[in-house]
Amino acid sequence: MKVFAHQDAAAFARTGAKEFRHNREVLVTPGARDVFSEAGIKVVFESGASAEASALTAVTSADDASLFSSPLAEKLKKEICEMGRRVWIREYCDGNGGNISARLAENRFICTPTGVSKGFMTPDMLCMVDGEGRQVAGTWKRSSEITTHLAIYNTTPEAMSVCHAHPCHAGAFAIKGMQPPPRLIPELEVFVGTVGMAEYKTPGSPEMAESIKPLAPQHQSIIMGNHGVITWGKSVEDAYFKMEITDAYCRTVILAQSIPGGASIPCEKIGELLELKKGMGLPDPRYGLKPAELCEVDPWTQMCGQRGCSTPVTPFNPLEGPSSSPAPAEMEALVQKITDEIVANLK
């Protein structure tokens, strides 16, 4: 089967023809269909073989077709399906939510399709897009949020893969419009760094992509206001790891709020963690900052304000009982009433 992709449709549109005929040997991608509908070209499917259709396949990009089935593309497709499975198992996505992509070649990216659960994808469902998000290969329609991924690839050359999901714990910070406080667990400091915070924008919109652009080079994990999280890494698994670490951190911080007190990693020790990180060759915009600059805010003050997170604990006096229990006279009347009812029932 020949794939008739977006750029083939664009070349066809330039001929000025108003009708495109194809048979079952020619597969028209969703990207190509978009071009046809924009150009007002009618797509006609013919069940029998057609000489016209065979002639048209000559303009199909042989380069994209072979790139899309290359060993590297097949490896990335498998990895994306595996990470999709982990995203679903860890409950980081709901329904058809979330999307994963990987940089394949100059201006070419493999990405997940729209409208499917990320836990049950197979490699044949994946798509390939160019740097503008136009689909150039694959039979399933690409995710609309790929434009947000491209905002990362186009500003951050080190980003080889992007993972976007809706994990609940980081999502709780997203709906509060709050950045998770720093300096609480080494794992986040070393393997993720400071989590970025983007304002709410309509998912998949150009505004969403614009809001991610300035944050991506500084943050490998970004919380998207009232939406979810987007992470990038040096491989598909690495991008997924950033998601896992971000959500585990948020979960622990939320749980810790109910416990009185609030310790954090001492300022000077953050410098040591950053040294470790540098030794591993991991990027971090905080390299070179002084201890005071690394610890401007106390994490628990940032999280809960000056009063702290936990509610004051009232000591329990067993002789008095908790303050909310009925007064002794009321309690006596209650016991009497229950006893009377039991006795009446026995009779």
Ligand SMILES: [Zn+2]
């Ligand atoms: Zn989303």
